[in-house]
Amino acid sequence: xxxxxxxxxxxxxxxxxxxxTAAYLAVLERITGDAGARExxxxxxxxxIVALDTFGAWLLERLRRRIGPDAEFVGVPPHxxxxxxxLSKVNQPAAKAGAGNPVLRLLERIGRATESAGVDLLALVxxxxxxxxxxxxxxxxxRRLRLTSSVHQLDRVAWQATPIILLITFLIGCIIAxxxxxHFRKFGADDYVVDLVGILILRxxxxxxxxxxxAGRSGSSYTAEIGSMKMREEIDxxxxxxxxxxEVLLLPRVVALVIALPLLTFVGSMxxxxxxxxxxxxxxxxxxxxxxxxxxxxxxxxxxxxxxIKAPFMALMIGAVACVEGLKVKGSAESLGxxxxxxxVKSIFIVIVLDGLFAIFFASIGM
Amino acid sequence: MSDDAAIVISVRDLxxxxxxxxxxxxxxxxxxxxxxxxxxGASGSGKSVLLRTILGLIExxxxxxxxxxxxxxxxxxxxxxxxxxxxxxxxxxxxxxSSLTVVENVEFPMREHLGLxxxxxxxxxxxxxxxxxxxxxxxxxxxxxxxxxxxxxxALARALALDPEIVFLDEPTSGLDPISAEAFDTLIxxxxxxLGLTVYMNTxxxxxxxxxxxxxAALADGRVAALGTMSDMxxxxxxxxxxxFGGTRAHLAARGSEATAAT
Ligand SMILES: Nc1ncnc2c1ncn2[C@@H]1O[C@H](COP(=O)(O)OP(=O)(O)O)[C@@H](O)[C@H]1O
Ligand SMILES: [Mg+2]
Numbered sequence: 001x002x003x004x005x006x007x008x009x010x011x012x013x014x015x016x017x018x019x020x021t022a023a024y025l026a027v028l029e030r031i032t033g034d035a036g037a038r039e040x041x042x043x044x045x046x047x048x049i050v051a052l053d054t055f056g057a058w059l060l061e062r063l064r065r066r067i068g069p070d071a072e073f074v075g076v077p078p079h080x081x082x083x084x085x086x087l088s089k090v091n092q093p094a095a096k097a098g099a100g101n102p103v104l105r106l107l108e109r110i111g112r113a114t115e116s117a118g119v120d121l122l123a124l125v126x127x128x129x130x131x132x133x134x135x136x137x138x139x140x141x142x143r144r145l146r147l148t149s150s151v152h153q154l155d156r157v158a159w160q161a162t163p164i165i166l167l168i169t170f171l172i173g174c175i176i177a178x179x180x181x182x183h184f185r186k187f188g189a190d191d192y193v194v195d196l197v198g199i200l201i202l203r204x205x206x207x208x209x210x211x212x213x214x215a216g217r218s219g220s221s222y223t224a225e226i227g228s229m230k231m232r233e234e235i236d237x238x239x240x241x242x243x244x245x246x247e248v249l250l251l252p253r254v255v256a257l258v259i260a261l262p263l264l265t266f267v268g269s270m271x272x273x274x275x276x277x278x279x280x281x282x283x284x285x286x287x288x289x290x291x292x293x294x295x296x297x298x299x300x301x302x303x304x305x306x307x308x309i310k311a312p313f314m315a316l317m318i319g320a321v322a323c324v325e326g327l328k329v330k331g332s333a334e335s336l337g338x339x340x341x342x343x344x345v346k347s348i349f350i351v352i353v354l355d356g357l358f359a360i361f362f363a364s365i366g367m
Numbered sequence: 368m369s370d371d372a373a374i375v376i377s378v379r380d381l382x383x384x385x386x387x388x389x390x391x392x393x394x395x396x397x398x399x400x401x402x403x404x405x406x407x408g409a410s411g412s413g414k415s416v417l418l419r420t421i422l423g424l425i426e427x428x429x430x431x432x433x434x435x436x437x438x439x440x441x442x443x444x445x446x447x448x449x450x451x452x453x454x455x456x457x458x459x460x461x462x463x464x465s466s467l468t469v470v471e472n473v474e475f476p477m478r479e480h481l482g483l484x485x486x487x488x489x490x491x492x493x494x495x496x497x498x499x500x501x502x503x504x505x506x507x508x509x510x511x512x513x514x515x516x517x518x519x520x521x522a523l524a525r526a527l528a529l530d531p532e533i534v535f536l537d538e539p540t541s542g543l544d545p546i547s548a549e550a551f552d553t554l555i556x557x558x559x560x561x562l563g564l565t566v567y568m569n570t571x572x573x574x575x576x577x578x579x580x581x582x583x584a585a586l587a588d589g590r591v592a593a594l595g596t597m598s599d600m601x602x603x604x605x606x607x608x609x610x611x612f613g614g615t616r617a618h619l620a621a622r623g624s625e626a627t628a629a630t
Contacts, residue, residue: 021530022481022529022530025481025482025483025487026482029484029487053530053562054491054494054495054498054527054530054562055481055483055487055491055530058487058490058491058494059487062490079563082557082560082561082562083561083562085561086494086498086561087494089497090493090494090497090498091490091493091494091497091503231511330509330511331465331509331510331511331512332465332466332509332510332511333465333466334465334466335466
């Protein structure tokens, strides 16, 4: 019971018959593609059509429009009349926006990127301000502190992060020590590996590595959480209840991060030194007693301070970026993913820039 | 509607439950080609569960379901895909893909099921969008930028993308203001006439039931407690059905629909 669609040209106009449905799309495309040019009478007889769906009806309608503004259908079966009527109203040509000049488009893109970088920076500053304000309010009235929430966040970003941070910093300590021993040995300067490991880890690597891992682990999850709350209007709900989302949601998270990062930096640095010591012992043949004795000479309290002072500032930036990006999430699942990625990328970038600024600062005050 | 009209959905002795709770208990229901059937029931009576079971989204414990003559249990993958192509679904909350624009949402099933050239696909998608009463400008919006009524319309356009024979609507007018709800009812009536649809609709909107539905199935205690037209419902003696259709609002709705029919 198949009736392949047909379109024939007669003296009366075009004659359409058969089943004009999606099942015959390939045929339909072909037969409507070149018809029309041959047609001049402006009549399309559709009485012979046995089955019709929107696809077939649209192809007929497109054909009719191609033939000319006063082309018309004749012999429309009553039960298809509605479909013909519906399609005659749709897809009216609209003015198309111009594509524009490629150079201008490039310039426009550069301009927009610059603008959005500026807007991002402003948003970050605004977020720091809002967090500061919320913190002040909480300090003035400590009962407003969300203790449970803060402790819960602290558990997530500090305690639960400890194992992976320990493992990774330990391994990095091992690698630095191994490379140091391998290369210093050529100059007979094996012992200096202790200086290398101690200073590098306490001043720079410890805090930088931990900050980057926290940005990837906790910053991203903050953005995703806040973003999905934004998506489901939970943040709007809080606001209408007269609560300040910054105080309720963001501040406990950022405070937890600011407390967690120095702690994690401390345990991470210790693990890295431990890894360095283990490698120096097993690979470099330096006994632990000697390693510890040299370490005491090589490092001062200043090195440790330089490292640990940076941690809370980095944490603040990671937290603020995560919040800003989370609040930027719009309705779609895609924008959630996009903002989470951008949160991690931006906070790592800011952490490294901050580290550079601190390096200049400490150098100039002689620490 | 003649008695021998083809049955497009046949549900027999269906049992569905979660854990120890049985939601549907040996429920049977036939849907005829070309009709609009409205399923009513108290909140939590299992309307959505029945619909989702018919669609194969929830496992049943017993019974059989046949759609368009294909038994769900005996069907192979191709047949299931075929059912998917011939049925359109409007989910209760729209279920539009949030990362695609409205027109991309409507094009999506066409892209998956039909090898259409992109230009034609876009044209037909735009046609569907206008047929459900959205403006061409709305086609480029993302679901998050739509109002409740627009979301339902966009979701309906997607449900209609493949020219389905059956559309399933889960509470199409819930959450809409009365004017939007009435416009949506009119739309469903028009589309049903234009496209020759069979419509399976969960609803508890009395106006919708009175103006759009040919038959009503009332769900209570896990079964179809009553089946028939609006006036059958009003003369039914099942307690829940009597309470639901016996109220003033029901009488007003029924009278309103007679007035509409008379004009
Ligand atoms: N996935 C599920 N797991 C457990 N119980 C469910 C599930 N889905 C629905 N239910 C239960 O089934 C009952 C019927 O739900 P539903 O069909 O959604 O009601 P409604 O008629 O309002 O659409 C409710 O009591 C609900 O709690
Ligand atoms: Mg429901």
